[in-house]
Amino acid sequence: MCPNLKDMESRYNEKQVQILAVAERLFAEQGFSGTSVRDIAGAASVNVAMISYYFGSKEKLLEAIFDYRISSTAIQMEHLLSQTQVDPFEKIEMLVDHYVDKLQNNTCFFKIMQSEHMKGHGNKDLDGIIFQSKKKNFDLISALIAEGQKKGLFRKNIDVSLMVSTLVGASNQIYIGQEYYKRLHELDDMPEEKFQQLLKKRMRVFLKNMFKAILTYEL
Amino acid sequence: MCPNLKDMESRYNEKQVQILAVAERLFAEQGFSGTSVRDIAGAASVNVAMISYYFGSKEKLLEAIFDYRISSTAIQMEHLLSQTQVDPFEKIEMLVDHYVDKLQNNTCFFKIMQSEHMKGHGNKDLDGIIFQSKKKNFDLISALIAEGQKKGLFRKNIDVSLMVSTLVGASNQIYIGQEYYKRLHELDDMPEEKFQQLLKKRMRVFLKNMFKAILTYEL
DNA sequence: AATTTTTAATTAAACGTTTGTTTGAAATTT
DNA sequence: AAATTTCAAACAAACGTTTAATTAAAAATT
Numbered sequence: 001m002c003p004n005l006k007d008m009e010s011r012y013n014e015k016q017v018q019i020l021a022v023a024e025r026l027f028a029e030q031g032f033s034g035t036s037v038r039d040i041a042g043a044a045s046v047n048v049a050m051i052s053y054y055f056g057s058k059e060k061l062l063e064a065i066f067d068y069r070i071s072s073t074a075i076q077m078e079h080l081l082s083q084t085q086v087d088p089f090e091k092i093e094m095l096v097d098h099y100v101d102k103l104q105n106n107t108c109f110f111k112i113m114q115s116e117h118m119k120g121h122g123n124k125d126l127d128g129i130i131f132q133s134k135k136k137n138f139d140l141i142s143a144l145i146a147e148g149q150k151k152g153l154f155r156k157n158i159d160v161s162l163m164v165s166t167l168v169g170a171s172n173q174i175y176i177g178q179e180y181y182k183r184l185h186e187l188d189d190m191p192e193e194k195f196q197q198l199l200k201k202r203m204r205v206f207l208k209n210m211f212k213a214i215l216t217y218e219l
Numbered sequence: 220m221c222p223n224l225k226d227m228e229s230r231y232n233e234k235q236v237q238i239l240a241v242a243e244r245l246f247a248e249q250g251f252s253g254t255s256v257r258d259i260a261g262a263a264s265v266n267v268a269m270i271s272y273y274f275g276s277k278e279k280l281l282e283a284i285f286d287y288r289i290s291s292t293a294i295q296m297e298h299l300l301s302q303t304q305v306d307p308f309e310k311i312e313m314l315v316d317h318y319v320d321k322l323q324n325n326t327c328f329f330k331i332m333q334s335e336h337m338k339g340h341g342n343k344d345l346d347g348i349i350f351q352s353k354k355k356n357f358d359l360i361s362a363l364i365a366e367g368q369k370k371g372l373f374r375k376n377i378d379v380s381l382m383v384s385t386l387v388g389a390s391n392q393i394y395i396g397q398e399y400y401k402r403l404h405e406l407d408d409m410p411e412e413k414f415q416q417l418l419k420k421r422m423r424v425f426l427k428n429m430f431k432a433i434l435t436y437e438l
Numbered sequence: 439a440a441t442t443t444t445t446a447a448t449t450a451a452a453c454g455t456t457t458g459t460t461t462g463a464a465a466t467t468t
Numbered sequence: 469a470a471a472t473t474t475c476a477a478a479c480a481a482a483c484g485t486t487t488a489a490t491t492a493a494a495a496a497t498t
Contacts, residue, residue: 135403
């Protein structure tokens with residue numbers, strides 16, 4: 001369901017990709033500590049020793065997942081927001097669409113990211129990678145907000161950190177809790193694909209309206 | 220830092236409380252699977268066997284934490300929103316204040332809850348407890364929204380699920396990522412207590428404005 | 439083109455730790 | 469005297485990682 005193998009084929013060979021993809025899914029489902037290297041090896045149909053052989057250790061396997069996933073998204077974001085001809089409101093919409101897409105296509109990785117984020121003071125390398133990623137997003141969105149403010153479209157005194165946390169936190173919470181959404185709205189009978197479309201559409205509308213409201217609402 | 224022992228003293232004896240409090244902190248910091256019963260026993264200064272003796276198993280220890288924490292918050296929420304003389308806008312503010320307080324005083328438990336929430340299909344008992352809690356909150360807030368709509372204060376077509384997820388997700392994300400907030404805003408030198416006050420205040424203002432905006436903004 | 443040499447991939451088995459839990463005796467409280 | 473609490477020790481199972489032997493692939497030499 002979760003891992004989009006294609007994205008990983010550039011750097012790693014077939015077996016490595018299989019390991020990475022399976023590990024990503026299992027780490028998301030069971031947590032890092034809750035997943036054994038034998039679980040991964042079994043699900044990926046490779047020998048246990050191959051994980052050490054290819055990635056050095058379980059820890060470094062996690063880092064390999066992070067390393068790739070993060071670097072691939074940073075570029076897209078930058079490209080997205082650097083288009084000077086698009087007006088700030090439209091950029092906000094693009095931002096939301098892009099984030100929701102990413103979330104839907106990389107649910108497993110987002111879960112892992114959230115987990116590692118919560119643990120904190122664990123792997124120092126990962127903390128560095130995550131902070132750097134957050135900083136970049138913060139700077140890009142700060143620039144976008146500033147642009148909107150200069151053009152008199154957005155209100156003053158916007159706390160960008162809180163705004164980004166809201167986008168990330170709200171989206172993740174909705175998406176991670178989609179089973180609850182189903183049950184609360186009695187949508188269990190709906191085909192999975194239809195439901196995904198519905199959820200995505202509603203999330204987009206909701207988040208876009210929310211940000212427009214936050215950015216223009218006067219106290 | 221995290222566990223407020225007092226709340227637990229009613230049901231459990233001194234040693235049990237110590238175990239529960241320590242376990243809550245360690246589960247939050249390292250995850251459930253990442254924490255061993257020996258870690259807990261060591262940090263709580265009791266023998267390893269005491270955990271099985273008192274709680275049956277590591278799994279049931281987690282359930283004991285959940286069982287208490289959830290039942291204690293549900294009542295407060297109900298009491299908070301049932302006051303009929305308070306107007307809907309004010310109730311939203313009370314809701315936000317209450318949630319931010321809870322989050323600050325029970326950070327560890329919220330982290331654990333988020334972790335277990337993400338894993339999904341794990342412990343069936345826990346899944347049931349969590350869903351029941353979410354359902355209750357959903358119903359209470361739905362009633363509040365309906366009341367505001369009836370009085371013509373809130374706009375129509377509000378997706379309460381998405382709204383609740385936004386409150387929970389955004390708050391958690393901000394609070395869990397407070398170290399990033401510090402670093403991004405260069406507030407590392409500020410005394411911890413001052414920073415906590417600052418963050419809490421900003422969160423409250425931000426969330427209140429956000430919900431007012433969401434609830435009144437017309438497309 | 440065939441053969442040898444070198445490198446890489448794969449394996450089952452074993453390594454020493456750590457895991458959650460249980461035991462049965464000793465200490466403490468009731 | 470009876471019931472509860474505490475403890476060091478032991479349990480098998482699972483953990484991440486390494487080893488040394490074997491197979492497969494690639495490169496080099498004849």
